Amino acid sequence: MRSAPTILHLDMDAFYASAEQAAKPSLRGKPVVVGGIGPRGVVATASYEARVFGVRSAMATAQARRLCPNAAYLTPRFSLYRDISEVVMGLLRALSPLVEPLSLDEAFVDLEAGGVEPTAAAVRAVGERLRRDIRAATGLSGSVGLAASKMLAKIASEDAKPDGLLLIEAGTELEMLRPMSVRVIPGVGPATAETLRRAGINTVAETAEAGEAELVRLLGKAHGSGLYALATGHDDRPVVAERDAKSVSVEDTFEEDLTDRTRVQLEIARLADRCVQRLRAAGRSGRTVVIKVRSYDFSTLTRSETLRGPTDDPAVVREAAARLIDGVDTTTGVRLLGVGVSGLADYTQEDLFAQAASEASAAAAAAADAAGGAEPARGSGEEPGEDAGAVERPRRWLPGLDVHHAEYGAGWVQGSGVGRVTVRFETPWSEPGRVRTFAVGDPDLEPGEPLPLVRAALPGGDAARPAPAQATVPGPGPSESTAPEDVPGTPDPASPEPGPATNAAAAGPESGPGLGPGPGAEPGPGPAADSGVVSGALADPAPEEAPGSVADPGSLSGSAPGPGPAVGRGADPGPGPVPGGPGNGPGPASGSRPVPGMSRR
Numbered sequence: 001m002r003s004a005p006t007i008l009h010l011d012m013d014a015f016y017a018s019a020e021q022a023a024k025p026s027l028r029g030k031p032v033v034v035g036g037i038g039p040r041g042v043v044a045t046a047s048y049e050a051r052v053f054g055v056r057s058a059m060a061t062a063q064a065r066r067l068c069p070n071a072a073y074l075t076p077r078f079s080l081y082r083d084i085s086e087v088v089m090g091l092l093r094a095l096s097p098l099v100e101p102l103s104l105d106e107a108f109v110d111l112e113a114g115g116v117e118p119t120a121a122a123v124r125a126v127g128e129r130l131r132r133d134i135r136a137a138t139g140l141s142g143s144v145g146l147a148a149s150k151m152l153a154k155i156a157s158e159d160a161k162p163d164g165l166l167l168i169e170a171g172t173e174l175e176m177l178r179p180m181s182v183r184v185i186p187g188v189g190p191a192t193a194e195t196l197r198r199a200g201i202n203t204v205a206e207t208a209e210a211g212e213a214e215l216v217r218l219l220g221k222a223h224g225s226g227l228y229a230l231a232t233g234h235d236d237r238p239v240v241a242e243r244d245a246k247s248v249s250v251e252d253t254f255e256e257d258l259t260d261r262t263r264v265q266l267e268i269a270r271l272a273d274r275c276v277q278r279l280r281a282a283g284r285s286g287r288t289v290v291i292k293v294r295s296y297d298f299s300t301l302t303r304s305e306t307l308r309g310p311t312d313d314p315a316v317v318r319e320a321a322a323r324l325i326d327g328v329d330t331t332t333g334v335r336l337l338g339v340g341v342s343g344l345a346d347y348t349q350e351d352l353f354a355q356a357a358s359e360a361s362a363a364a365a366a367a368a369d370a371a372g373g374a375e376p377a378r379g380s381g382e383e384p385g386e387d388a389g390a391v392e393r394p395r396r397w398l399p400g401l402d403v404h405h406a407e408y409g410a411g412w413v414q415g416s417g418v419g420r421v422t423v424r425f426e427t428p429w430s431e432p433g434r435v436r437t438f439a440v441g442d443p444d445l446e447p448g449e450p451l452p453l454v455r456a457a458l459p460g461g462d463a464a465r466p467a468p469a470q471a472t473v474p475g476p477g478p479s480e481s482t483a484p485e486d487v488p489g490t491p492d493p494a495s496p497e498p499g500p501a502t503n504a505a506a507a508g509p510e511s512g513p514g515l516g517p518g519p520g521a522e523p524g525p526g527p528a529a530d531s532g533v534v535s536g537a538l539a540d541p542a543p544e545e546a547p548g549s550v551a552d553p554g555s556l557s558g559s560a561p562g563p564g565p566a567v568g569r570g571a572d573p574g575p576g577p578v579p580g581g582p583g584n585g586p587g588p589a590s591g592s593r594p595v596p597g598m599s600r601r
């Protein structure tokens, strides 16, 4: 434990849902649920308005619909969330070289390593300025916890939510911690808590009083000793910068289970390329290639192969991943695929791999052909082949996705069914917009790109804003990086975790317990970097869930609850099919506010 509260924990408030509310003026102040909207979908994030009804992250979407039938149920737009995340992480990196992302919207920052004076006043000022900068740059709010340890900083940010800052003064930590439930301690999930409860241990104070020997007896040596240390305030876990992470990985969840072998191989090749792009972006290389395969029934397996030395060659990684998938039976249907590289090194020894690379180049060329003539990506921003794949798939008008209409401009899908798609035409900077319904095949209607939430983020608009020490912040615009991925109808890129495998709790508080098959997917920052690619970033539980296959009638009655909004052509400014509900009507302008983002309550 440090002598000053110089560890900062940032957690964006209801991140996905807040981003959607900022993007869609008609949803501000309304219950919004982002997640899988299909029959087996899971809630990724619920807006605070939806939480009032008991909707929680990691809950089955079907249950959420029962609790809050009038919420807007939206499919995630990960490319937008990633863009926002990059901006936020850029602001954090301007504060310190030691930034440890836990998920797209959550990270630890070691302010002491950033040269901030180790006093309560100085760190508080940094935290407040950070919150202002985040709002200015993204239009969204984040909560900040400041404390002398990671555990306490995270507890503090949770306590500060929404849209707040809490600093735990050095010396007061134990007093604050003692009455809290033992569940606040990282690593204590439902099972451990139940074991402790049966032994009469419920609070942090009772945990400390039980003594180390008793905790070891109950939980085993490693867990018992670790728990005792944390319960007595001994948390010296360092903030581990992203570059020190042990692995990099990417994964995709598919709308419909993949059964076609060729398609599975193709997806693995794409994931390998994407993984290498991330590896290279981080200036790293790695020795062990891992694949992850989740079946239709959620059973998950991983396979790994360790190379002779570290590589960042896409052909080498692709080839290893291809060998690994060859050994896996996928005939029953694959729901999720992932590729990771672990055993990371800071340097690349491409020379070691010259041979392997040339051997692999033939295979690479073949895979590229299969991917529609795309070239293997070498350090370029976008993976090729994605579009080629999208063309083959039928266009899906999933609720929440961006569209563009030749006459009416930018909008988003509010619902679809029986051959119709209902679109609300509004932008992050407009008044709440009107709804129009089209035939599904209307040639004037096309998938659109996510728009930046903050106008200044558009190219050329940045200069107007005072930007304290953040020259390196990447613009959130749909610039080079990931935008094209979100063509409706393609499987949503599932887990674009920023903090490569820092720990299995990557999804943080929004992940909730008990869901992921991922081991140790307990809330709370697990001890530093997790060993496995797969159990780390890849093991992300459901929050990143892509929509399950969507029965269109479902999205009609669900996402557009009103009595048949999709029918009846033309404008529908009235009770607003999506979120509305009685007494909740959008009433144009009622929801608009100058700063999009967090709706305060």
Ligand SMILES: [Mg+2]
Pocket (backbone or CB within 6 Å): 011, 012, 013, 014, 015, 105, 106, 510
């Ligand atoms: Mg959050």
